[in-house]
Structures are given as structure tokens and as C-alpha cells.
Amino acid sequence: MNLKKLVLGAAAIAALAVFPVASGNPYYIHLVETIMIYAIVLFGLDIVVGYTGQVSLGHAGLFGIGAYTAGVLILKLDAPVYLALPAAIVVAAAFGAVLALPALRVTGPYLAMVTLAFGTIIQILINEMTFLTEGPMGITLTKPTLFGHLLDETEYYWLVMACLVASLVFVHRVLHSQLGRAFEALRGSPVASDCMGVSVYRYKVYAFVVSAGLAGLGGALYAYSEQYISPNSYNFEMTVLFLLAVIMGGRKSRAGSLIGATVLVMLPNLLDDIGQFRVVASCLAAIVLVSAGVGVRRGRLSLAAAAVPVVGSAALAAVSYKLDGLSDWRLTIYGLITLFIVYYLQDGIVGFVRSALSLRSGAAAAAAETRAARAAGHAAAALTQRGGERGEVLLEVGAVLMQFGGLKALNEVDLQIRRGTIHGLIGPNGSGKSTMMNVITGIYAPTRGQVRFRQQVVSGRSSAQIALAGIARTFQNVQLFGEMTVLQNVQVGLHHAYRSKLLEVALKLPRFLRERRDNAARALALLEFVGLAELAGEEARNLPYGKQRMLEIARALALDPELLLLDEPAAGLTAPDIEELLQIIRKIREQGITVILIEHHMDVVMSLCDRVSVLDFGQKIAEGLPAEVQANPKVIEAYLGGQAG
Numbered sequence: 001m002n003l004k005k006l007v008l009g010a011a012a013i014a015a016l017a018v019f020p021v022a023s024g025n026p027y028y029i030h031l032v033e034t035i036m037i038y039a040i041v042l043f044g045l046d047i048v049v050g051y052t053g054q055v056s057l058g059h060a061g062l063f064g065i066g067a068y069t070a071g072v073l074i075l076k077l078d079a080p081v082y083l084a085l086p087a088a089i090v091v092a093a094a095f096g097a098v099l100a101l102p103a104l105r106v107t108g109p110y111l112a113m114v115t116l117a118f119g120t121i122i123q124i125l126i127n128e129m130t131f132l133t134e135g136p137m138g139i140t141l142t143k144p145t146l147f148g149h150l151l152d153e154t155e156y157y158w159l160v161m162a163c164l165v166a167s168l169v170f171v172h173r174v175l176h177s178q179l180g181r182a183f184e185a186l187r188g189s190p191v192a193s194d195c196m197g198v199s200v201y202r203y204k205v206y207a208f209v210v211s212a213g214l215a216g217l218g219g220a221l222y223a224y225s226e227q228y229i230s231p232n233s234y235n236f237e238m239t240v241l242f243l244l245a246v247i248m249g250g251r252k253s254r255a256g257s258l259i260g261a262t263v264l265v266m267l268p269n270l271l272d273d274i275g276q277f278r279v280v281a282s283c284l285a286a287i288v289l290v291s292a293g294v295g296v297r298r299g300r301l302s303l304a305a306a307a308v309p310v311v312g313s314a315a316l317a318a319v320s321y322k323l324d325g326l327s328d329w330r331l332t333i334y335g336l337i338t339l340f341i342v343y344y345l346q347d348g349i350v351g352f353v354r355s356a357l358s359l360r361s362g363a364a365a366a367a368a369e370t371r372a373a374r375a376a377g378h379a380a381a382a383l384t385q386r387g388g389e390r391g392e393v394l395l396e397v398g399a400v401l402m403q404f405g406g407l408k409a410l411n412e413v414d415l416q417i418r419r420g421t422i423h424g425l426i427g428p429n430g431s432g433k434s435t436m437m438n439v440i441t442g443i444y445a446p447t448r449g450q451v452r453f454r455q456q457v458v459s460g461r462s463s464a465q466i467a468l469a470g471i472a473r474t475f476q477n478v479q480l481f482g483e484m485t486v487l488q489n490v491q492v493g494l495h496h497a498y499r500s501k502l503l504e505v506a507l508k509l510p511r512f513l514r515e516r517r518d519n520a521a522r523a524l525a526l527l528e529f530v531g532l533a534e535l536a537g538e539e540a541r542n543l544p545y546g547k548q549r550m551l552e553i554a555r556a557l558a559l560d561p562e563l564l565l566l567d568e569p570a571a572g573l574t575a576p577d578i579e580e581l582l583q584i585i586r587k588i589r590e591q592g593i594t595v596i597l598i599e600h601h602m603d604v605v606m607s608l609c610d611r612v613s614v615l616d617f618g619q620k621i622a623e624g625l626p627a628e629v630q631a632n633p634k635v636i637e638a639y640l641g642g643q644a645g
Helices: 003-023 026-051 059-077 081-103 108-128 153-175 178-188 190-195 200-226 236-249 254-270 274-297 303-322 330-344 348-356 363-379 433-440 463-469 486-493 502-507 510-530 545-557 575-590 602-608 626-630 633-640
Strands: 393-404 407-418 422-426 448-453 471-473 563-567 594-598 611-616 619-624
Touching: 003 026, 003 153, 026 059, 026 153, 026 178, 026 200, 026 236, 026 254, 059 081, 059 108, 059 200, 059 236, 081 108, 081 200, 108 236, 153 178, 153 200, 153 254, 153 502, 178 190, 178 200, 178 486, 178 502, 178 510, 190 200, 190 463, 236 254, 236 348, 254 274, 254 348, 274 303, 274 348, 303 330, 393 433, 393 594, 407 422, 407 433, 407 594, 407 611, 407 619, 422 433, 422 602, 433 563, 433 594, 463 471, 471 545, 486 510, 486 545, 502 510, 510 545, 510 575, 545 563, 545 575, 575 594, 575 602, 594 602, 602 626, 611 626, 611 633, 619 626, 619 633
Parallel strands: 422 594, 422 611, 471 563, 563 594
Antiparallel strands: 393 407, 393 448, 611 619
16 A cells, blocks of 8 residues: 555544544534444445346345344343454354355346345345344343443544454455456356356355445444344345445445445435535535546547436536425435446545546556566466377367257267367368367357367366366457456466465455465566566557467466366457467477367468367368368368369
8 A cells, every 4th residue: 555545544434433523422422423324334235236247135134134133132141242243243244155156156136136025025024133133122232341341422433444454454455356356257257157167156256245244244233333233134125225335335335335324324314404405515516517627638538428327416406596495306306326336436535536636556566466476476487388298188078069059069979189289170160160169168068979089078167177277278259357457357367376265355364465476576577478568557449459479378377277278269369460470389388288279360370380180060070280271172162162073
């Protein structure tokens, strides 16, 4: 963390700490306390929504589980706060795992419905289990006692603040570790994540459990804060408001979660006070106008894009001065504000400000990570020499049939790939080449037949398991993690090299720090290998197409594969880029890595490959040395569409 951020963070914590003393107003102290509690929940929800790209409508239920865990422990066992809070985290995380294990096998609206049903069931159970939860009567609590001392409102505020800071540090460290990169990769490309050894299902569950734990902590703190909990507090409205708060504030941003929590708490109160609402609406209009003006001037926003938020915020401020009260308009204004932000500011308030002021998200962190990698780079080697006897069979595809309904994409195809060679796989479009790649890497399970790698059957295993066994690949259509930097993309490929667990990441223990340093250096060495070291801090989506192809190769090599599958790597490249690609592939072979190359550029195939197999309509029609295959009448017929002369 740079000095500027450290100073700003310390100043913000100091301001929060002195607020109750400076204010002296119990109402405002409670209001800020509630904002901090909701922010803890939103930190966790943002991991699921912002990073993994899943929509959860069950977090109100998890929030309620945390609250009732604390409430029941206090009611039944008179448990102290230092036991109640950890228990709430553990119980909510356990329920999160129970929900996630079946629910995360579905996606999109189906996941939303499953999590919504979970929240409803939790509310019903809390209401009906009177022997434990007191049912509709609820549970009354007092402020917690700490080492024999009953905390007053200000002291409890400081306890909540300490939990907020701890949660913020925890989430920041997790999301800037290999775990955070794994979570973000799931959103960028689930298929590529699996093929990098990052199990999509496993890390979705992991993210959901971490998120649930934070919701449980927030729920327990909320129970102490309100001093009364009942089943009706944790309903569908709350879960929707949590989700909207993340979207309004801005995903993938702790500042966005804090803003979202502030809006969530303050907006209903502002709508009850016309005077305060006018002041806030006017300030908001001024901030939006300045941000939009700066964005237009710097060329970051078009006039049309800037006009909508400016006109909308100005109209809101103008209307507030026309109304005498908001009691009849409360829900209408609330709904319009929410609709406006969700529809027109899809990256949230933080995203709009960043775009307008040209503030790149995570730029400082990416720059620091790159500097650290360069500092340790002297000890890192891009590739390790692969062993094994050259010429032995490394991969064997035996009579593989891949059938989709009545279509046989692969029809009893046999292949033998020998160690240390470059094996070409060619054929017309639709001949089954990419399908063969997908079968080898576990994206498709063959209808019949087997794939054996190093004498072990790998067909039927998951893509992540096959990747970790030593088979890496690139894709016909580039599958990068666009919102991540070039360096971070390669670090996802190095995920297998980490052994540190969640606690080591959160506490920054020596093993995690060592692994982070070594793997950052290794990632930079791989970028140097493909000529992208100078672009390490750039977002992957901003690279030219040819550079994106090279980045995919570097990311695949990060797996330390014995077999590398390149799916049309020269497609769309210029002549200089193709020449650079040829040199890189030759250097890869020199390190003992076996390559399967799918390519339509025949000059590339002829200059690189030791053997070539040809597919047509899902069947192997020829195999041999490049010159033999090039002269084969069946191959000529397949490519030219007529009888060979």
C-alpha cells in the first residue's frame, strides 16, 4: 500500500473514531454504526456479485442467521461477545456452504431463485422454531459486556468500527491474493478458469462461504446494535436492498460498498426530512455536474453519456424544492433513484467518478505488484526443462467418438502424440479440430473412447484436473480475463503454485509472502519470454489482438505443462507477429514441452510440425510427415472440394 493511501486510511479511521465524541448525538452515532454494519455485509456480497459474477438473493437470510446465532447464544447461554461474534461467523459460513454446494451448480436467474428460496426458508424457520428463537416474539438483547464492563453506545460504536476495519483489511488482502484472482477469473471466463486449474465450482463455493461469514458477522453486530431481533427484520426487501446497494455503490470496490451502505441507511431518513433531502440533492447535482464536466473535457465521456446523469440529478434537486413534503412521494423517489443509478450508471457511483476523472481501478496496486515482480525477477526462470524420453507416446486418443445428438463431431478418431514433438492437427472448418481440443482438455466428455496422458486415463476428469495433470491450452477465440492486468492473467495460470491457505493470506504469514514474491517474479519472466514484460500493468482487454494471443500462450505456460495445445494461434496475426510466434513455439519445444498445433496457415504448419494429422467431417483421413500429408490426394480433395489430379 502506498504512503498516500496509508495516510488517507489513517485519517478516515481517526475521523470515524472521534465522530461519536464530536457528535454526542446518540441518533447520529447509531446511524453511522448501522452504516458500518451494512458495509461489512456488502464487503462480502461484493465478492459474490462483483468478483465471481453470481447473483445472490439469500444474504438477508445469512444476515439473519448471524443475528440469531448471537441472540440465541446470549439468551440460552449468556455467551460473551468475544464468543458470540466468532460463532455467528462460523454458523453463517456453514449455512453458506450448505446453500452453495447445490445452488452454485446453476447460474443466472436459476441461482437467484434458489438463493431467494433459501432466504424465505430461513425466515420461516426462525418464525416457527419458537423453542430456540422465541418465534414471532423475537429476542431482546442488551449492549454486550466486555470483560465485565457493559459497553455504552459510544464504546459499542468503537467495537463495530474495529470489526469494520478488520473486515476491510481481511477482504482487501484476500482479493489481492491468488484467491481474489481466482474469484475474478470466474467472472472473466469460466471455461478459461477451469483450463487454468482453477475449479469454477470449487471457487464459487469458496467465495460464497467467505461472503456468508461476513454476512454473519454483520448480523451479530446488528443484533447487539438494535437490541431486538425478530423474523420480519430479515425479509425479501432487505436482500434486494443489499444487492442494489452493491450495484449503486459500484462493484469490485470497497469504497463502493461503503457508499452503497450509506445510501441504504441514509436515503430512507432523507426522504423523511424535506430540508435535508434538498441539501443532499443539490450537493449531488453539483458533484455530478463537476465530474461529468471533467470527464467530457478529458474525452472520457461523450456529451450524451454525461447529459443523462447531469439532467437526472439536476431534475431531482429541482423537484425537491417544488415539494412541500415527501410522505406521498417517498417510494416513488426511492424507486426512481435506484432505477436511474442501475440503468444509467451500470458501474455504480464509484465507477462513474473513476471514468469521469480517468482514475483507473486498481492501477496503483497493479503498478506496485509489477515493481515487486521486477525486484524479485532476477531469480525467476520462465520455463523449466521437461524430462522424459523424447519420442515416447505422451498422449494417446483411442477410438474417440464425440456425438451431439445425430451429429458425430468426432468419429472413432485415433491419435498418438509423441513427447518432444510439434504435432499438427489440420483440416477444413468444421472438421472437428477444436472439438478434439475440447475432448482432450475435459470440456467435453467423449461419447465413447478414451484419452490417455502419461499412460493414465484422463477422459472423464474435469478440465481443472486435466490442467493440473500437465495439459495446458489456448483458445480459438481468445479467452483472457479482460478486467485483469497482463501480469494478473499469467498469475492465474500460476495458481497451482500456491500452497498458502485463507488464514495465511489474511495474516500475511511468511509462506504466503514468499509465494507471492516468487510467483510474481515467475509471471514477469513468462511475460519477458513472450515479449510482453513492458505491458505487465496494462489491462488485458486493452492489448492489440496479436499481443492478446501471446498473453494466452504465456498464461498457458504458467501451468508448467508437459503438453501445450495451441488452437489457431496465428489467426488474425500480421506477418511480423507470425514470425515472432514461430520463434516462441520453437523455444517452447527446446524446453522439452510437447505441442499440438491447430492452424490454417499451411506455411506455419509445414515449417514447425514434425508430424501432421488431418481431420475431415470428424474422421482422420491422413497422418504423416508434413510433406507427405501436403501431397496426399485425400487432403487435397478435402481442402479444394474436388477430386485430386
